[in-house]
Amino acid sequence: MSKYRVYELAKEFNTSSKVILDILARNNVTAKNHMSNVGEEAKSVINRTFAHKIEASEPIAPKVGPADQAKGQGNEERTAPRDIRPKPQGDNRPQHSGGSYQNRPNQQQGSNYQHRPNQQQGFNQQNRPNQQNRPNQQNRLNQPQQGANPQNRPNQGAGQQNRPNQQQNRPTQQGRPNQLQQQRPGFNNRNQQAGQNNPANFSHNRPANAAPNTQQARPNNTRPPFQRNDQQRPANTGGNSQFRGPQNAGQAKPNSNFAKKPQYGSNRNHRSNQQNRSQAGPNQHRQAPPKMEPPKPKVIKLGGPVTVKEFASKMGREVSEVIKKLMMLGVMATINQEVDMDTAVILAGEFGVTVQELPPEEDPTEIAEIIDDPADLVPRSPVVTVMGHVDHGKTSLLDAIRKTHVTTQEAGGITQHIGAYQVVNQGRKIVFLDTPGHEAFTAMRARGAQVTDIAILVVAADDGVMPQTIEAINHAKSAKVPIIVAVNKMDREGANPDRVKQQLSDHGLVPEDWGGDTIMVPVSAHKKTGITELLEMIGLIAEMQELKANPNRSAQGTIVEAQLDKGRGPVATVLIQNGTLQIGDSIIAGTAYGKVRAMVNDRGEKVKKAGPSTPVEVLGLADVPAAGDVLLAVDEKTARAVAEKRIAKKRTEEMAHSQKVSLDDLFKQIQEGNIKDLNIVVKADVQGSIEALRQALLNLNNNKEVRVNIVHAGVGAINESDVMLSSAANALIIGFNVRPDANARKLAETEKIDIRTYRVIYEAINDVEAAMTGMLAPEFKEAAQGRVEIRQVFSFSKGIVAGSYVLEGKITNSSKIRIIRGGIVVHEGELESLRRFKDDVKEVAAGYECGITIDKFRDIKEGDIIEAYTMEEVKRTHS
Numbered sequence: 001m002s003k004y005r006v007y008e009l010a011k012e013f014n015t016s017s018k019v020i021l022d023i024l025a026r027n028n029v030t031a032k033n034h035m036s037n038v039g040e041e042a043k044s045v046i047n048r049t050f051a052h053k054i055e056a057s058e059p060i061a062p063k064v065g066p067a068d069q070a071k072g073q074g075n076e077e078r079t080a081p082r083d084i085r086p087k088p089q090g091d092n093r094p095q096h097s098g099g100s101y102q103n104r105p106n107q108q109q110g111s112n113y114q115h116r117p118n119q120q121q122g123f124n125q126q127n128r129p130n131q132q133n134r135p136n137q138q139n140r141l142n143q144p145q146q147g148a149n150p151q152n153r154p155n156q157g158a159g160q161q162n163r164p165n166q167q168q169n170r171p172t173q174q175g176r177p178n179q180l181q182q183q184r185p186g187f188n189n190r191n192q193q194a195g196q197n198n199p200a201n202f203s204h205n206r207p208a209n210a211a212p213n214t215q216q217a218r219p220n221n222t223r224p225p226f227q228r229n230d231q232q233r234p235a236n237t238g239g240n241s242q243f244r245g246p247q248n249a250g251q252a253k254p255n256s257n258f259a260k261k262p263q264y265g266s267n268r269n270h271r272s273n274q275q276n277r278s279q280a281g282p283n284q285h286r287q288a289p290p291k292m293e294p295p296k297p298k299v300i301k302l303g304g305p306v307t308v309k310e311f312a313s314k315m316g317r318e319v320s321e322v323i324k325k326l327m328m329l330g331v332m333a334t335i336n337q338e339v340d341m342d343t344a345v346i347l348a349g350e351f352g353v354t355v356q357e358l359p360p361e362e363d364p365t366e367i368a369e370i371i372d373d374p375a376d377l378v379p380r381s382p383v384v385t386v387m388g389h390v391d392h393g394k395t396s397l398l399d400a401i402r403k404t405h406v407t408t409q410e411a412g413g414i415t416q417h418i419g420a421y422q423v424v425n426q427g428r429k430i431v432f433l434d435t436p437g438h439e440a441f442t443a444m445r446a447r448g449a450q451v452t453d454i455a456i457l458v459v460a461a462d463d464g465v466m467p468q469t470i471e472a473i474n475h476a477k478s479a480k481v482p483i484i485v486a487v488n489k490m491d492r493e494g495a496n497p498d499r500v501k502q503q504l505s506d507h508g509l510v511p512e513d514w515g516g517d518t519i520m521v522p523v524s525a526h527k528k529t530g531i532t533e534l535l536e537m538i539g540l541i542a543e544m545q546e547l548k549a550n551p552n553r554s555a556q557g558t559i560v561e562a563q564l565d566k567g568r569g570p571v572a573t574v575l576i577q578n579g580t581l582q583i584g585d586s587i588i589a590g591t592a593y594g595k596v597r598a599m600v601n602d603r604g605e606k607v608k609k610a611g612p613s614t615p616v617e618v619l620g621l622a623d624v625p626a627a628g629d630v631l632l633a634v635d636e637k638t639a640r641a642v643a644e645k646r647i648a649k650k651r652t653e654e655m656a657h658s659q660k661v662s663l664d665d666l667f668k669q670i671q672e673g674n675i676k677d678l679n680i681v682v683k684a685d686v687q688g689s690i691e692a693l694r695q696a697l698l699n700l701n702n703n704k705e706v707r708v709n710i711v712h713a714g715v716g717a718i719n720e721s722d723v724m725l726s727s728a729a730n731a732l733i734i735g736f737n738v739r740p741d742a743n744a745r746k747l748a749e750t751e752k753i754d755i756r757t758y759r760v761i762y763e764a765i766n767d768v769e770a771a772m773t774g775m776l777a778p779e780f781k782e783a784a785q786g787r788v789e790i791r792q793v794f795s796f797s798k799g800i801v802a803g804s805y806v807l808e809g810k811i812t813n814s815s816k817i818r819i820i821r822g823g824i825v826v827h828e829g830e831l832e833s834l835r836r837f838k839d840d841v842k843e844v845a846a847g848y849e850c851g852i853t854i855d856k857f858r859d860i861k862e863g864d865i866i867e868a869y870t871m872e873e874v875k876r877t878h879s
């Protein structure tokens with residue numbers, strides 16, 4: 001009969017001698033210690049015992065999920081029906097997260113350890129808070145160290161096989177860490193553990209994930225360590241995050257490793273679902289009914305360019321999808337940006353949709369443009385505008401040109417001023433517009449008209465580039481009109497053309513002889529030198545522009561000037577740009593219409609017809625048109641009908657709010673897609689401030705919806721010209737330390753131009769940025785009270801008194817004031833005293849004198865203007 005030592009049996013059954021001794025004692029087999037000898041009988045007892053255990057454990061194993069563990073813990077709630085359907089709000093979230101907590105660590109660990117052994121470190125680090133919080137985990141902490149010793153692994157694995165039992169009796173939180181433990185050796189010792197522990201674990205895990213068991217964890221989930229653990233999980237899983245995506249990405253894209261162990265995948269997918277559910281928030285209804293998608297058409301109809309937003313809605317797609325597709329086509333577009341028909345067709349094709357082109361809708365207030373056959377076009381004369389700073393010699397230059405290049409007889413024939421005239425140079429005609437340059441650009445451009453082909457910029461050689469010179473450059477650039485510089489007053493002693501060239505280069509006009517492309521001609525209007533060269537250059541540029549028109553068609557021109565003449569009725573100076581206007585033609589210009597009764601050319605001669613590039617005075621309109629209106633010769637019926645429609649449209653437009661850009665409703669206008677460029681005119685007291693403002697404003701351009709565009713920036717008070725440019729370019733004006741002059745203020749009111757003045761650059765930028773994002777808070781807006789002129793300054797030992805006269809409105813002793821000197825704000829503050837004769841008074845009205853002392857300010861000068869105002873809170877119109 002064979003004899004066995006107890007320790008040998010322990011080894012054979014892969015257990016400890018103590019276990020063997022216990023079994024033997026229970027079966028009344030005597031064995032004192034591990035060295036004791038036992039017989040066959042004892043071995044068969046042990047055999048039976050272990051066989052029974054294995055049998056017993058096998059059927060149990062799949063059932064032993066946390067739910068069953070919960071039973072063991074006497075927690076009835078945890079045995080709730082295994083229903084994975086969403087529970088009412090409040091109950092579910094913790095359950096799911098609880099389930100996740102219980103099971104996820106294993107899965108993560110499993111996957112991490114199997115596929116990313118190096119992540120062990122990360123895991124430990126990430127779970128440290130738990131370890132600190134839970135004493136039991138001290139054991140766990142030791143495990144990896146033991147696990148590091150390969151010899152210990154099987155023992156650990158064996159030892160841990162028993163742990164599920166312990167776990168069942170432990171609080172869930174404790175059980176979970178042990179699950180972590182269980183798996184760890186298993187992962188290290190794959191052959192053995194994968195077959196034993198892992199299936200057990202997965203069978204534990206799966207039901208838990210499946211839902212009902214997730215309830216188990218409910219009370220535990222509130223524990224901070226678990227929450228932390230959960231939060232840390234994303235970091236822990238790292239590369240495995242792909243398996244957490246919606247719709248069980250783990251299944252959709254099986255990793256080869258995962259594919260070998262489908263349990264992991266399925267388990268993870270459960271987790272993924274759980275997680276998704278818990279991420280979706282307590283309101284689980286979101287998941288229930290699938291979202292109804294708008295129908296996706298196969299064909300869409302387009303009548304012309306559409307915005308990305310409109311396109312997306314026609315396509316039944318998300319705007320983001322459309323933008324993405326556009327990006328793939330190499331087009332960067334925002335939601336309000338327009339895509340032209342060609343792009344729209346290609347874009348739709350990308351979605352498998354066909355575009356049906358509709359004829360563009362006809363506007364009853366528009367008259368169809370005549371498209372000329374290129375064969376009918378013949379060269380026409382260039383139309384030139386002279387611009388420049390005050391006193392630089394514009395009028396003198398025009399006079400010089402007229403005198404030198406209009407024959408004496410013709411010159412003598414100029415009897416009346418019609419706002420434009422023609423000169424002849426080397427047999428070629430040039431038309432000069434006699435209106436102030438900026439008006440030719442602004443007033444006309446505001447109506448979409450462009451009459452000028454070339455701009456002559458007059459700069460006095462002794463004075464150099466001045467504020468209005470820069471204004472003129474910006475006007476011309478904004479209208480995309482080529483500039484020829486006439487460096488005038490070359491006869492003057494202080495003439496320094498190189499300095500002028502240098503200054504102009506700084507503003508983007510680099511002279512040809514310096515490698516640039518701006519023609520600069522030195523001239524003297526007085527000495528009449530350089531005039532011919534200047535005209536030659538005009539001819540050259542005109543040639544390059546290939547200016548052409550068709551004289552054999554009905555006329556089209558632009559109103560340059562118009563007024564009501566007492567004797568002759570409405571008189572309009574028209575620059576004919578195409579076709580030929582004849583006496584008797586029915587015409588329409590803006591809202592005015594009529595029949596050409598008479599025409600007078602620039603030499604005061606009556607003419608019967610006027611061809612392209614001819615300025616001519618036209619009589620016969622029933623009303624006075626506006627400068628910039630387009631004149632068309634059409635049949636009488638059309639002229640009347642269209643004019644009536646235009647009048648009606650104008651009335652509705654006037655009644656509706658002006659669409660002029662303003663910071664107050666900028667965001668609304670952006671949202672409505674009315675504004676894509678935020679045009680700004682910047683005026684400041686010094687050049688340095690302009691640069692700082694310009695830069696800071698342009699830095700706002702990361703805003704996707706709207707682009708900041710500085711159309712003009714200059715030093716000095718805000719003047720009429722700034723307002724006109726703003727009106728033409730739909731810009732708002734930002735003044736830094738400067739104020740609008742009286743005329744500019746009035747014009748801004750009629751043109752509805754938003755003028756914002758600031759004393760701190762940061763505030764200006766803040767306001768624009770806030771307006772762009774719809775965050776412009778209700779603010780205090782100033783309400784003007786009056787304007788006071790300082791006429792005399794009296795110095796007393798106690799202070800300085802300004803003997804003043806109230807020009808308009810009133811000033812009160814509580815008024816806020818601003819002192820303006822030459823359009824520049826020199827001080828902002830409050831009054832110290834307001835007196836009439838020797839009495840302190842509360843207010844002084846227009847037309848009265850008063851004595852004013854200003855709080856903490858002594859530097860007052862005769863001629864200074866005091867602006868009096870109060871601050872009133874203004875509610876913004878947009879939400």
Ligand SMILES: Nc1nc2c(ncn2[C@@H]2O[C@H](COP(=O)(O)OP(=O)(O)OP(=O)(O)O)[C@@H](O)[C@H]2O)c(=O)[nH]1
Pocket residue numbers: 388389390391392393394395396397488489490491492523524525526527
């Ligand atoms: N020495 C000299 N003086 C000139 C020349 N051209 C103009 N001036 C003088 O400069 C002054 C201003 O000339 P204008 O022709 O009135 O200048 P402007 O630019 O039309 O002025 P505004 O219409 O007020 O904007 C006048 O006194 C002219 O006589 C020139 O070529 N040489």
